[in-house]
Amino acid sequence: VKRVLVTGGTGFIGRNVLGGLVERGFEVHATSRVVKDGAEPGIRWHEVDLTDEGAVKVVLKQVSPTHLLHLAWYVEHGAFWSSAENVRWVAASLNLLLRFRESGGKRAVIAGTCAEYQWSHEDLTESSSPVVPSTLYGVSKDALRRVAMAFAEGAGIEIAWGRIFFLYGPHEHPARLVPSVTRHVLRGELARCSDGEQVRDFLHVRDAAGAFAALLDSSTTGAVNIASGVAVTIGEVVGTIGRIAGRPDLIGLGRIPRAPVDPDRICANVEKLFEGTSWRPEFSLESGLRETMEWWRREEGSGDAPAETGASEGDMTARSVIK
Amino acid sequence: VKRVLVTGGTGFIGRNVLGGLVERGFEVHATSRVVKDGAEPGIRWHEVDLTDEGAVKVVLKQVSPTHLLHLAWYVEHGAFWSSAENVRWVAASLNLLLRFRESGGKRAVIAGTCAEYQWSHEDLTESSSPVVPSTLYGVSKDALRRVAMAFAEGAGIEIAWGRIFFLYGPHEHPARLVPSVTRHVLRGELARCSDGEQVRDFLHVRDAAGAFAALLDSSTTGAVNIASGVAVTIGEVVGTIGRIAGRPDLIGLGRIPRAPVDPDRICANVEKLFEGTSWRPEFSLESGLRETMEWWRREEGSGDAPAETGASEGDMTARSVIK
Numbered sequence: 001v002k003r004v005l006v007t008g009g010t011g012f013i014g015r016n017v018l019g020g021l022v023e024r025g026f027e028v029h030a031t032s033r034v035v036k037d038g039a040e041p042g043i044r045w046h047e048v049d050l051t052d053e054g055a056v057k058v059v060l061k062q063v064s065p066t067h068l069l070h071l072a073w074y075v076e077h078g079a080f081w082s083s084a085e086n087v088r089w090v091a092a093s094l095n096l097l098l099r100f101r102e103s104g105g106k107r108a109v110i111a112g113t114c115a116e117y118q119w120s121h122e123d124l125t126e127s128s129s130p131v132v133p134s135t136l137y138g139v140s141k142d143a144l145r146r147v148a149m150a151f152a153e154g155a156g157i158e159i160a161w162g163r164i165f166f167l168y169g170p171h172e173h174p175a176r177l178v179p180s181v182t183r184h185v186l187r188g189e190l191a192r193c194s195d196g197e198q199v200r201d202f203l204h205v206r207d208a209a210g211a212f213a214a215l216l217d218s219s220t221t222g223a224v225n226i227a228s229g230v231a232v233t234i235g236e237v238v239g240t241i242g243r244i245a246g247r248p249d250l251i252g253l254g255r256i257p258r259a260p261v262d263p264d265r266i267c268a269n270v271e272k273l274f275e276g277t278s279w280r281p282e283f284s285l286e287s288g289l290r291e292t293m294e295w296w297r298r299e300e301g302s303g304d305a306p307a308e309t310g311a312s313e314g315d316m317t318a319r320s321v322i323k
Numbered sequence: 324v325k326r327v328l329v330t331g332g333t334g335f336i337g338r339n340v341l342g343g344l345v346e347r348g349f350e351v352h353a354t355s356r357v358v359k360d361g362a363e364p365g366i367r368w369h370e371v372d373l374t375d376e377g378a379v380k381v382v383l384k385q386v387s388p389t390h391l392l393h394l395a396w397y398v399e400h401g402a403f404w405s406s407a408e409n410v411r412w413v414a415a416s417l418n419l420l421l422r423f424r425e426s427g428g429k430r431a432v433i434a435g436t437c438a439e440y441q442w443s444h445e446d447l448t449e450s451s452s453p454v455v456p457s458t459l460y461g462v463s464k465d466a467l468r469r470v471a472m473a474f475a476e477g478a479g480i481e482i483a484w485g486r487i488f489f490l491y492g493p494h495e496h497p498a499r500l501v502p503s504v505t506r507h508v509l510r511g512e513l514a515r516c517s518d519g520e521q522v523r524d525f526l527h528v529r530d531a532a533g534a535f536a537a538l539l540d541s542s543t544t545g546a547v548n549i550a551s552g553v554a555v556t557i558g559e560v561v562g563t564i565g566r567i568a569g570r571p572d573l574i575g576l577g578r579i580p581r582a583p584v585d586p587d588r589i590c591a592n593v594e595k596l597f598e599g600t601s602w603r604p605e606f607s608l609e610s611g612l613r614e615t616m617e618w619w620r621r622e623e624g625s626g627d628a629p630a631e632t633g634a635s636e637g638d639m640t641a642r643s644v645i646k
Contacts, residue, residue: 084474087474092414143467154459
């Protein structure tokens with residue numbers, strides 16, 4: 001039996017990955033700090049604070065998962081780049097991994113980040129691109145990966161490390177790029193953007209979740225980029241949002257300066273992901289942005305819409321960089 | 324007031340550092356899992372398991388140290404290179420550092436290792452030598468350092484990282500090189516050694532403790548080699564032991580093969596330590612080995628001598644290396 005424990009089961013990726021794991025034949029257990037009524041059926045939920053070592057021990061002993069998909073982390077918008085919580089989550093993740101091994105675990109997939117790389121113009125490649133993180137978030141994920149991979153070799157377990165690039169989709173924080181621009185346009189308001197010439201790899205969150213499920217169900221190990229492999233400019237992304245809403249006039253490119261740290265290009269080589277799994281993205285940029293816009297339209301209509309934030313360009317890259 | 328918490332206060336370095344810190348005007352608190360009667364006077368002892376997060380929180384709140392000297396780690400002879408305990412100690416050390424900061428801490432010195440470096444023929448230098456650890460122990464210390472240094476910058480605290488090379492002196496594990504050869508010679512038994520051509524940097528543990536105290540009391544930050552700066556061969560070390568015992572005939576060089584991983588040269592550039600502190604080693608190799616031999620003579624005579632171990636050459640380098 002394949003039994004997986006998914007951490008961060010109610011998170012941005014986590015909520016989209018559970019069904020796919022059930023379809024792949026996993027008995028799916030998921031953790032969240034708070035499990036609300038109406039959480040996804042067919043899933044065994046465990047309410048646990050992963051920074052509480054004692055509680056983690058109990059859950060791992062109880063579940064004895066063969067597989068671990070560790071998505072949980074501190075992700076507070078704006079704060080996560082440099083918060084001390086990153087340090088706490090390195091410790092919590094190492095404890096989780098030790099308990100996973102102790103309870104008989106065999107294979108883990110852990111969420112990493114493109115912020116581990118030294119951002120450069122080339123397509124970032126697992127086997128060759130320099131790993132030189134410049135934020136506490138990137139340093140923390142990188143350090144966790146280093147220890148996890150060295151531990152895995154001696155402990156006889158497999159670990160794959162999914163480096164996430166730029167995601168968008170339903171439930172994204174409203175201050176980030178796609179939600180912010182989408183909501184401005186839906187309200188008939190001008191979305192003030194930077195020059196839009198930055199090149200990025202964008203992936204719909206359900207595709208990212210599919211990639212994580214496929215990676216967990218494969219035998220690929222080590223770092224693996226989780227991305228579409230398609231380079232687009234921010235201008236193309238926001239232009240597409242304006243076009244599908246029928247309001248290209250509301251896309252105000254060049255109206256605000258770029259963030260202090262906002263590299264020209266952050267794109268992924270996805271050969272390893274494509275060779276190691278049969279996963280391929282299902283959304284095009286246009287279909288993904290349409291689906292996301294529909295979700296925001298329903299969300300705004302429901303009266304539960306989150307409060308507006310000041311800036312209209314999302315928190316795409318690090319605000320605070322280690323010297 | 325300068326108030327320091329020393330972890331591993333009863334360990335190999337820790338037991339030698341406390342008095343020097345008192346002399347430097349610190350109010351000295353020390354932790355150990357077990358504090359025996361007769362532990363050093365003038366020191367405030369705290370019995371605590373540092374892998375118990377709750378207990379660490381209590382002690383740090385109680386002591387509110389301005390300084391932290393973190394020497395504790397898993398050091399089980401032979402096992403420490405590849406034990407999963409290294410992973411636990413990364414987590415424990417990160418929790419300790421967070422609690423230190425929360426309780427108002429300003430400056431920490433943490434024990435690192437020469438095993439963080441890629442071992443090579445050049446003198447290993449903090450600012451230029453490649454950091455490519457090849458053991459779980461080295462990877463774990465390296466990862467802790469990466470997170471600690473990035474955290475320190477954002478948290479407004481200072482951290483220096485003391486990379487320990489090859490130490491010897493009283494209370495060293497009897498299976499290691501200097502104790503093993505010393506005890507064989509004291510008993511009139513042949514000490515079987517390898518070819519002895521390996522070049523190392525040896526430092527008496529009391530000198531290492533002095534270097535740590537000086538580093539803590541300085542404003543130097545980042546990685547700092549803790550070493551003598553003097554390169555000697557293993558042959559010179561064991562030859563000196565034979566000579567000062569008056570039994571050079573008992574030094575059997577070339578009688579056993581080298582360990583599978585036993586680099587030709589592991590030596591330190593000590594410019595940064597010498598520039599950042601006024602510390603200089605007090606022992607020469609000969610005076611240090613004499614002092615150590617006297618200690619073993621008393622120890623063996625006391626009837627409390629540890630049981631003999633098989634090999635006569637100590638565990639100098641990693642037995643288990645990450646591929």
